[in-house]
Amino acid sequence: MKYRAIGSLRVSALGMGCMGMSEYYGNQNEVESIETLHFAVSRGVNFFDTADQYGQGKNEALLGRAFKNIRHTINIATKFGFVRNDSGAVVGINGSPKYVKAACEASLKRLGTDYIDLYYLHRVDPSVPIEETIGALTELIQEGKIRHIGLSEASSQTIKRAQKVHPIAALQTEYSLWSRDIEKEILPLCRELQIAVVPYSPLGRGFLTGKIKSVNTLVEHDYRRNTPRFQGENFKHNLSLVQRLEEISNQLHISPSQLALAWLLSNGEDLVPIPGTKKSSYVEENIAAIDIELPKDIKDFIDKAVPVGAAVGERYPASSMTLLDR
Structure with missing residues (x-):
């Protein structure tokens, strides 16, 4: 395994997104998920990404059980x-200091740990000055409950304002x-401020793997069915892009997954992609991309x-797009 830096953390060059193990991407199998997590660790992966809203806390609890003895x-x-x-619908974003503290305590309990290595504001709350949110996170660092502060899908202005309160270790986007x-704009700014970038969905929610040829192969409750890039003519167009990648990867x-990840990894040592999967075989496939060097002419x-x-179509449905770049 090769390693990169996020703040003072020494993390595997590829992390692992765990969201799909508890929600959104089809069916879940806890036994298989824990086996996959343990396999990833055995292959050198040491950076795992979750959130309190994935499965409404179930994903954090899953990681807590899986990593109990190797935290x-x-x-x-x-x-x-x-x-x-209670029904699972998103009813708002809360970045208030009081909520920050309560959310952290709840996550620590579910994770079965007394500290969080990297704690992100998942989306920016426009009703709370970012300085107040970061101030509360700074207090959590001082209390030893979190080690580093991160932002997710924040605008350049928000990043600059947050950085003035406390160093931001990572931006997830x-x-x-x-x-x-x-x-x-965002990547150059993060490099100027020495903020690592953690790319999520580095395989385009599975589209760039080349394994999704029809939206009908996705189970009925897979949330990708409701995203613009997976619908109608958008899907057909985007599939043609993947076919181009397949031609290159075949040569x-x-x-195609390894090509997409190798391309991303080659764009800078400050990038730590977190492809998500529920299967050990895909973990193995993804990790192999770390050692692939793409010549400049191929790039x-x-x-x-x-x-x-x-790519044609917005990244998210309209309601979710309003939460980005704030």
């Missing part, structure tokens, strides 16, 4: 901010071959095959 050997990142009602918006004798060819803005 000191891994880095756990979790998030707070989404507020959901969507970044992949079909979501390259951050390259214009290199690697999988240039990929950029032409899948240029910035090539």
Whole structure:
């Protein structure tokens, strides 16, 4: 395994997103998920991403059970901010200092730990000055309950304001071959401020793997069915992009997933992608991408095959898009 830095953390070059083990991506199998988590650790992965809203706390509890005896050997990142009602619907974002403290205590309990390595504000609460939210997180650092502060899908102005209160260790944002918006402003800013970037959905919610040929292969309650890029003519267009990647990956004798991850990893040592999966075989496949070096001419060819803005459709449904870049 190769390692990269997030603040003072030494993390595996590829982390692991755990959301799908508890919600959103089809069916769940706890036994298989825990086996996959343990397999990832055995292969050197030491950076695991969760959030209090994934499965309404179930995902944090899952990680707590899986890592009970090896907590000191891994880095756990979790998030707070989404507020959901009993039926599971998102009813708001809360970044108030009081909520920050309560959410942290609840996450610590579910995770079965007394500290969180990286604690993110999942989405920015426009009703609370970011300085107040970061101030509360700073107090949690002083109390030893969290080690580093992160933001997720924040605007450049919010990042700058937050950084003035306390150093931000990481920005989590969507970044992949079909979501390259951050390259214009956000990524350069993070590099200026020495903030690591943690790309989520580095495989385009599974689209860039080449394994999804029809939306009908997704189970009925898979949330991707309701996202614009997976619908109608958008899907057909985006599938043509994946076919271009498949042609390139076939020539290199690697999988489309490995090509997409190798491309992302080659864009900077300050990037720590967190592909999500529920299967050990995909963990193995993803990890192999770390050792793939793409020559400049191949990278240039990929950029032409899948240029910035090539994907059609918004990243999220309209209601969720309003929560981004705040």
